[in-house]
Amino acid sequence: MADGGKGDPRPKVRYMVFGCGSIGYNVIEELLKETNNILVIDSDEKRVEDLKDQKYQALARDISDPDLFKDLPIPEIVFILSSNKEANLNAVEQTKKTHPQAFSIARAVDLFSVDTLAEAGADVVLYPQQVVAKSAVHHMKTLTAARSAHRLYSVFEGWTGTLGVLTHRNPDPDSISSAMALCAIAQEAAQGQLTCRILYEGTVGHQENRAFVNLLDIQMERMTPEKLAECNHLALVDSPGPGINNDLNPGTQVDIIIDHHSIEGIERSYKPDFIDIRPESGATASIFAQYLQELDIRIDTKIATALYYGIRADTREFRRNVTPNDLYNAAYLLPLSDTDLLDKIMSPSFSQETLEVMGNAISTRSIKNGYLFSNVGFIRNRDAIPQAADMLVNLEGVTTALVYGITDAHIIISARNKDIRVHIGNVLKEAFGDFGDAGGHGTMAAAQIPLNYFSMVRDKEDLLKMIIDPILHKFTDIVGIDDNGDKNEV
Ligand SMILES: [Mn+2]
Structure with missing residues (x-):
C-alpha cells in the first residue's frame, strides 16, 4: 500500500x-x-x-x-x-x-x-571513512585559509606612508573590488597609519564596468611613474606578478600579490612579503571575501556589493570556473550588498552615441569570405567600436568582424574573431603595426592609427573614406581576401 x-x-x-x-x-x-x-x-x-x-x-x-x-x-x-x-x-x-x-x-x-x-x-x-577524510581535508583548507588571512593582516602592522594597490591593465570588477577590499584590510590593520591608493592602467571599458565604478563611487587613479614613486609599498591584485597584464617593470619590487591566475612559468627574482595565489578560485574577489570573513572585518555595503559583482562577473554569472567556495562566498556577500545598485550596474543605459555607433555598424556592414567590415564613421566614444565588433562577430556566416571609425586624432579598429586558424592579434599587428599601435589576442584585437597632420582635416568622415581602403588593403592581403570583387554579399 x-x-x-x-x-x-x-x-x-x-x-x-x-x-x-x-x-x-x-x-x-x-x-x-x-x-x-x-x-x-x-x-x-x-x-x-x-x-x-x-x-x-x-x-x-x-x-x-x-x-x-x-x-x-x-x-x-x-x-x-x-x-x-x-x-x-x-x-x-x-x-x-x-x-x-x-x-x-x-x-x-x-x-x-x-x-x-x-x-x-x-x-x-x-561511507564513514570517506566522510572523516573529506572533513579532515576541509578543516585543513579552512585552517590554511584562516592562517593566510591573519598573515596578510599582520603584514600591514607597522606599515606607514602610502600603499599603492595596482589592478591589472584595463581593470575589471574582479580586480577593482579586490583592490577595494585590500585597502579596507590594510587600513584597519595599519590602524590609520597607511594611505591607500588604487592605481590602474588602460581604460575601464564596457558600460557595465563604468557603471560599476561610477555607481559605487570608486576612487581610482591612473598609474604614472610619479604616482608609483610616491608609494612606499605596492600590492598587486588579480595579476600574478609585475609585468604580467600590468604595465609595471617586471623587476619592480611588489610587496603583496593576491591572485587566482596560474603562476606556471613565472620566475621571481625576490620574494614578496605576502603572496597568495589560488588558481582553484573562480575570482580574486572570492579570496578577499574569505579574508574578510576570517578576519571578521566589518564589510561595508559598497565593498560587499563590489566583491559580489566581481565574483559574479569573473565566473560569467556563476557559469565559468565556479567552485562551491565561490558560491559560498557570493552567498555570504549577497545579503550585505545593495541589490538596487546591483540591478543598476547590470542594466546600465546605453548612451545615445553607443546606440548610433551600433546602428552604423549594422547598416554599413559588408561581408566577404566570412570577414565582416563596418565603418562607423566619426565617433567620440571609442568603446562603442569593440562593442559593435562583439555583436557583429555573432552574425550568421561571420567568423571575423572588423569595425573601424575615426576620432579627432586616430583611426580606431577593433576586431573579433571565431576562426581558430587565424590569430587576429598577430594579423592586426602585421597589417597596422607600421602605422600605429596594433595587436591583441587570437580572438580579440585592436589597432589605433594616429592621424598626425591629417588630424587638421575638418571632415573626418571623408578623410576616413579616402584613406581606409589602402590601409585595409594590407589586412585583406594578409588574410587572403581578394579585393577585386564586390565585398557586399549581404
Ligand atoms: Mn579575476
Missing part, C-alpha cells in the same frame, strides 16, 4: 533510525536537538531495552527481515546505519518498495556497498 496523504490513518514518524550502534546513537543525539519524533529500530533486544530506559522510542526487530516495515509507522526520513552490510541493503530496498516517498540515508559498511546502496535507491550514501 502506498503512503497516503493527510487522510491516511496509519501513524507517522518523522525519523526512523535502523541500527543503533555508535553511529546510530550519535545521529539520534543530533536529531534530538530538533525533535523527539524518532523511532529507533535495532536487532539487539538488550540495546533496545537500554534505549527505552533512556526514554527513547525503540523497537527490537531484525533489520534483514523481508517484511521490515510491517506494523511500523510511516516514516518521513529513514536512517539506515547498522554495521551489517546485507541488513542495510535490505532496509534500503524495503524502504524504496514500501515507502517510496520517504527520504533515505544509508551507511555503507565498505567501499563496494557505496554503489550497491545507491543503486538500490538510497538517496544519500555515507
Whole structure:
C-alpha cells in the first residue's frame, strides 16, 4: 500500500533510525536537538531495552527481515546505519518498495556497498571513512585559509606612508573590488597609519564596468611613474606578478600579490612579503571575501556589493570556473550588498552615441569570405567600436568582424574573431603595426592609427573614406581576401 496523504490513518514518524550502534546513537543525539519524533529500530533486544530506559522510542526487530516495515509507522526520513552490510541493503530496498516517498540515508559498511546502496535507491550514501577524510581535508583548507588571512593582516602592522594597490591593465570588477577590499584590510590593520591608493592602467571599458565604478563611487587613479614613486609599498591584485597584464617593470619590487591566475612559468627574482595565489578560485574577489570573513572585518555595503559583482562577473554569472567556495562566498556577500545598485550596474543605459555607433555598424556592414567590415564613421566614444565588433562577430556566416571609425586624432579598429586558424592579434599587428599601435589576442584585437597632420582635416568622415581602403588593403592581403570583387554579399 502506498503512503497516503493527510487522510491516511496509519501513524507517522518523522525519523526512523535502523541500527543503533555508535553511529546510530550519535545521529539520534543530533536529531534530538530538533525533535523527539524518532523511532529507533535495532536487532539487539538488550540495546533496545537500554534505549527505552533512556526514554527513547525503540523497537527490537531484525533489520534483514523481508517484511521490515510491517506494523511500523510511516516514516518521513529513514536512517539506515547498522554495521551489517546485507541488513542495510535490505532496509534500503524495503524502504524504496514500501515507502517510496520517504527520504533515505544509508551507511555503507565498505567501499563496494557505496554503489550497491545507491543503486538500490538510497538517496544519500555515507561511507564513514570517506566522510572523516573529506572533513579532515576541509578543516585543513579552512585552517590554511584562516592562517593566510591573519598573515596578510599582520603584514600591514607597522606599515606607514602610502600603499599603492595596482589592478591589472584595463581593470575589471574582479580586480577593482579586490583592490577595494585590500585597502579596507590594510587600513584597519595599519590602524590609520597607511594611505591607500588604487592605481590602474588602460581604460575601464564596457558600460557595465563604468557603471560599476561610477555607481559605487570608486576612487581610482591612473598609474604614472610619479604616482608609483610616491608609494612606499605596492600590492598587486588579480595579476600574478609585475609585468604580467600590468604595465609595471617586471623587476619592480611588489610587496603583496593576491591572485587566482596560474603562476606556471613565472620566475621571481625576490620574494614578496605576502603572496597568495589560488588558481582553484573562480575570482580574486572570492579570496578577499574569505579574508574578510576570517578576519571578521566589518564589510561595508559598497565593498560587499563590489566583491559580489566581481565574483559574479569573473565566473560569467556563476557559469565559468565556479567552485562551491565561490558560491559560498557570493552567498555570504549577497545579503550585505545593495541589490538596487546591483540591478543598476547590470542594466546600465546605453548612451545615445553607443546606440548610433551600433546602428552604423549594422547598416554599413559588408561581408566577404566570412570577414565582416563596418565603418562607423566619426565617433567620440571609442568603446562603442569593440562593442559593435562583439555583436557583429555573432552574425550568421561571420567568423571575423572588423569595425573601424575615426576620432579627432586616430583611426580606431577593433576586431573579433571565431576562426581558430587565424590569430587576429598577430594579423592586426602585421597589417597596422607600421602605422600605429596594433595587436591583441587570437580572438580579440585592436589597432589605433594616429592621424598626425591629417588630424587638421575638418571632415573626418571623408578623410576616413579616402584613406581606409589602402590601409585595409594590407589586412585583406594578409588574410587572403581578394579585393577585386564586390565585398557586399549581404
Ligand atoms: Mn579575476
